[in-house]
Amino acid sequence: MEKLGLNEIREKFLAFFESKGHLRLPSFPLVPQGDASLLLINAGMAPLKPYFLGKETPPSKRVTTCQKCIRTPDIECVGLTARHGTFFEMLGNFSFGDYFKKEVTQWAWEFITKVLEIPEDRLWVSVYEEDKETVDLWVKNVGVSPDRIVYLGKEDNFWEIGTGPCGPCSEIYFDRGEEYGCGKPDCAVGCDCDRYVEFWNLVFTQFDKDENGNYNRLAHPNIDTGMGLERIACIMQGVTSIFEVDTIRRILDAAADMAKLTYGKDRNTDVSLRVITDHIRSTVFLVSDGVLPSNEGRGYVLRRLLRRAARHGKLLGIEGPFLYRLARVVANESRQAYPELERNFNYIEKVIKTEEERFDETIDQGLEILKGYIDALKAENKTELPGEQAFKLYDTYGFPIDLTKEILAESDMQVDENAFKELMDRQRSRARSARGDMEDAAWEEDIFAVFEGNTEFTGYDAVETEAVVLGIGKDGGLTETAETGDEIIVVLDKTCFYAESGGQIGDTGVLQNADCMLAVLDTKKKNGKFLHKCMVKQGTIKTGAKITAKIDVDRRRAIGRNHSAVHLLQAALRNVLGSHVAQAGSYVSEERLRFDFSHFEAMTPEQLAQVERQVNEKILEDIPVNCFETSLEEARKIGAVALFSEKYGDRVRVVKMGDYSIELCGGTHVASTGKLGLFRILSEGGVAAGVRRIEGVTGMGVLQALDSCEAILHHAAGALKTTPKELVHKIDGLHEELRECRREIDQLKSKLAKDALGSVMDGAQEVGGTLVAARLLDPGMDMNTLREIGDNLKQQQKDAVIVLASEVGGKVNIIAMATKEAAAKGAHAGKIISVVAKTMGGGGGGKPESAQAGGKDPAKAEEALSQVAGLVAEQLGV
Incomplete structure (x- = not known):
């Protein structure tokens, strides 16, 4: 068989299944889109779950992908073995109720033996022991010799997770030869030794398991296959370790060059090189998909990987940040398949470097303290580090608990994890208490699920709408009527009220008819229905009544000005700071705007002035703001900016301000940029690692900000007994006086220190x-x-x-x-x-x-x- 590179194998696989009528989809992001059950994508089929479960319609009944994946349960093994890794790519071909066993087994064998040219005498097939249908297909249809088929039990060859879709599977193995075997007489497929390598799993989802344990046949069975790209590359390149695969070995060699070492000479340094190689691959792809280092969730996974790799760099004698330089090697090896690595590279590099520098500031001190803890434990013949000490290392020095555990394990010690977790829980409880209860219980419960259909939104074009009251919520339940003084939630069949979304707050206004008048205090959306939080000001409102919905127009316009300013601001930031700038959050009200974005250092006054000026220039150009719906594919073609973590449907709404700003957005905006009046930045600061925040105002808010500044200026001038015009001169004079006073103080301190010298050693x-x-x-x-x-x-x-x-x-x-x-x-x-x-x-x-x-x-x-x-x-x- 021909020795093929990893990138070649990926392309051959995807092209082969395209030739069989499959739609090639790009890899989904590592951050799950609309799936709260997963922290990170960990399997090729994970992003396709909505299609398998029938919740969404797939773009094609036949799909093929190469999906990037992250798995960290065995992170402690990474580096110690030649096969464990946290990042991998999974090749797959999928059928959503289209073809089934006959086609998938035939195509799998064709790809393996004809395209990859793997000799048939090196291949074995396992099947579920009760699946006679699949055995017949392998033997009679594909032509596999019956003595090359192995029957395995439910544990090995049946895929199911609780109730729901499930089915048998068939796996394909490569025989590496007797020299890799265990030597036992019964050594065969399924043995724990290294001889037989499973590299492709074909899952036949043909049953629906109910709560009684019955396996009911699906009317439209599915196919889900998965082949590890790194694993098949090992086979095709004749190597025994994923770290010997061409693209991965080049990353490892670059790390070895940085450490001035040769791989394969020393077990301990080899472990560190493997850790660095694997973790930098994971890190680059995580950051590219919008994950930032933090102490929670997927951000913690990233921080853990980065800091573990950084520590192993120190073990190899590499001084200072180095992982950000290795990121270029990773991007070079994978950019052909994942062009986003090149597009996002400046961003990736800065995130990694910033986190390395942050960790580098504290790691030496933390390591010294941990060494002291370990020495104290040894002196007392103890092997367990108290949870309080582990928590201090985490909270003060940024040591992930896993890193502390790993260093302790090197001295045959462990940490009191229960005590550590208790301290972490206390910290989280304090944080939750500080935030307070942000949501009213009535907003949380979906009491309106009984009503079919969604609320029709008319608010892009209308500020007043005639509607019908579908339901009224009061005290957590449904009611038919509400009277003066009642606080309620109203659901209408249609509304012009914008519901809080995308950082824009909900509309306020009134609902009224001849029998009642309600003040709308806020608007939110849940499961397609708009929830109007209201106070009944007069009369009685009833379910089924016709009502007129009117928004507060002046407030809506002010919100629209600030929302449009956010779009201009993001475009200006990308122009001034670089393409790595990405939205990390926003808040838009009638009073002000707040925009969080990825950047790794405080902006200079010159940069802030440049951004503010650029936004105001676009305001004065009075650029028309065009809002329209189009396909997601077309929006991407015209360069629309999207959020990393947002899940978009096939149809999206685009907000376009000339060629200056093009974004996907569902919010409300001005008709042209001139309606903003002026834009003013109020503040810029950091809110998290690698995330900055700008607050600003538009329209009358700018005038209010200028009035406030002028009032402060006059107050300061009065306090210093001067005029605003002479204030700077006065302050300069005071600074000079202060410098002179400090010089005198320093001289006195120096004299005090000299006077103390003679007495300190007395009585030593x-x-x-x-x-x-x-x-x-x-x-x-x-x-x-x-x-x-x-x-x-x-x-x-x-x-x-x-x-x-x-x-x-x-x-x-x-x-x-x-x-x-x-x-x-x-x-x-x-x-x-x-x-x-x-x-x-x-x-x-x-x-x-x-x-x-x-x-x-x-x-x-x-x-x-x-x-x-x-x-x-x-x-x-x-």
């Missing part, structure tokens, strides 16, 4: 030949002053340990220092200071020769410092 104790001085100095000394005293004393003393403290504002500043000679003998400033600070109700740490900490209880200072000589004695072993 000698411990094993090392001078130990622990003194509480005069109040008011900051850390810099204490460090200056300590540094001067270290220069004067050859072999000494110095611990100094000073009360400042009801707390205590503490520094500890050890000379090189003292540290060489075993003295450790960081460990000394951790004990001293703890006695004073504080904490801190550092390196053997220098450390600093803070204490909360000055009354315990003398007691804490009295421990220092004893701690040094323990460290020196005297």
